[in-house]
Amino acid sequence: MQFFVLLLMIGIARAKLVVVPDAHYYCAYCQPEQIHIAFGDSVVEYGETLMDQTAYGAATIFVDGGTEHRKQWIHRVTLENLKFDTKYVYHVGSQYGWSEVYPFKTPPAGQDWVSMAYLQEEAERGHFDVILHVGDFAYDMDSDNARVGDQFMRQITPLAASVPYMTCPGNHEQAYNFSNYASRFSMPGHDSSLFYSFNLGPVHFVSISTEVYYFLQYGAKLIANQYEWLENDLATANLPENRSKRPWIVIMGHRPMYCSDLHDGDCLVEFTRTGVMGMFVLQGDTFISIFSKFTSK
Ligand SMILES: *[C@@H]1O[C@H](CO)[C@@H](O)[C@H](O)[C@H]1NC(C)=O
Numbered sequence: 001m002q003f004f005v006l007l008l009m010i011g012i013a014r015a016k017l018v019v020v021p022d023a024h025y026y027c028a029y030c031q032p033e034q035i036h037i038a039f040g041d042s043v044v045e046y047g048e049t050l051m052d053q054t055a056y057g058a059a060t061i062f063v064d065g066g067t068e069h070r071k072q073w074i075h076r077v078t079l080e081n082l083k084f085d086t087k088y089v090y091h092v093g094s095q096y097g098w099s100e101v102y103p104f105k106t107p108p109a110g111q112d113w114v115s116m117a118y119l120q121e122e123a124e125r126g127h128f129d130v131i132l133h134v135g136d137f138a139y140d141m142d143s144d145n146a147r148v149g150d151q152f153m154r155q156i157t158p159l160a161a162s163v164p165y166m167t168c169p170g171n172h173e174q175a176y177n178f179s180n181y182a183s184r185f186s187m188p189g190h191d192s193s194l195f196y197s198f199n200l201g202p203v204h205f206v207s208i209s210t211e212v213y214y215f216l217q218y219g220a221k222l223i224a225n226q227y228e229w230l231e232n233d234l235a236t237a238n239l240p241e242n243r244s245k246r247p248w249i250v251i252m253g254h255r256p257m258y259c260s261d262l263h264d265g266d267c268l269v270e271f272t273r274t275g276v277m278g279m280f281v282l283q284g285d286t287f288i289s290i291f292s293k294f295t296s297k
């Protein structure tokens with residue numbers, strides 16, 4: 001049997017359109033990720049109260065690296081030009097069958113969010129703007145010829161179908177060069193979504209792969225790519241016009257930069273912070289100390 005997995009990407013367009021070179025639209029890149037069993041074409045019907053709009057996407061085949069080489073169709077559809085602070089409903093599918101209808105709400109415009117009252121109310125109502133999942137999904141998504149990954153994606157659907165689900169890879173995603181991670185989660189990133197950033201309200205979120213330091217068999221080039229990208233990204237985010245709008249810079253990654261337990265494997269090596277063979281350190285004197293240079297203000 002072949003599974004058809006549908007992944008929905010939703011971008012929230014800004015009121016003022018600004019072109020970003022490597023993106024289709026300028027956006028906080030707040031895309032809910034959701035998964036469905038569906039057949040046929042990649043279609044999303046959506047709208048504010050009626051599902052009166054249609055968006056089409058494309059399907060690609062993902063082949064798991066396990067012995068069965070299980071194949072799945074991954075459907076990606078982008079909804080463009082959504083309004084701020086607006087509730088939408090949508091479903092996904094085709095003439096062969098439709099999913100349930102899911103709601104989602106786009107975040108408010110601008111950066112001047114009043115956080116506490118909003119957070120309290122939203123939390124009490126069970127509403128969140130974004131979910132950050134810093135790696136180690138499903139232990140492990142590639143297990144049982146990727147059936148564990150399928151089951152995990154089904155289980156997070158009630159959350160991830162309504163709230164942007166933003167991820168970074170952990171060591172448990174390393175099988176077959178992180179392909180279950182890269183194929184199932186579409187982040188606005190480089191090198192198969194291993195690292196990327198997005199803006200949400202007053203925060204610039206940066207997601208890095210700490211795993212590039214630990215799985216060198218997939219290419220040391222990734223360490224350099226990420227390092228250069230990160231330096232540029234932080235320099236841009238730190239430009240006065242950007243930093244004044246988004247004073248918060250939040251970095252997420254799977255392994256801690258610092259830890260207090262000397263006996264843990266991550267703490268013994270700390271490659272993320274100290275670099276590999278002294279190169280591409282994300283903290284320290286040897287190389288440019290990106291974090292202290294750009295983020296300690
Ligand atoms: C692993 O994936 C990354 C990201 O797509 C790619 O740059 C790298 O070349 C791959 N490594 C191998 C050994 O295939």
Ligand SMILES: *[C@@H]1O[C@H](CO)[C@@H](O)[C@H](O)[C@H]1NC(C)=O
Nearest residue numbers: 018199204236237239241242
């Ligand atoms: C930072 O500022 C530049 C120039 O104003 C702008 O083009 C860019 O989109 C901003 N980047 C971010 C990440 O906010």
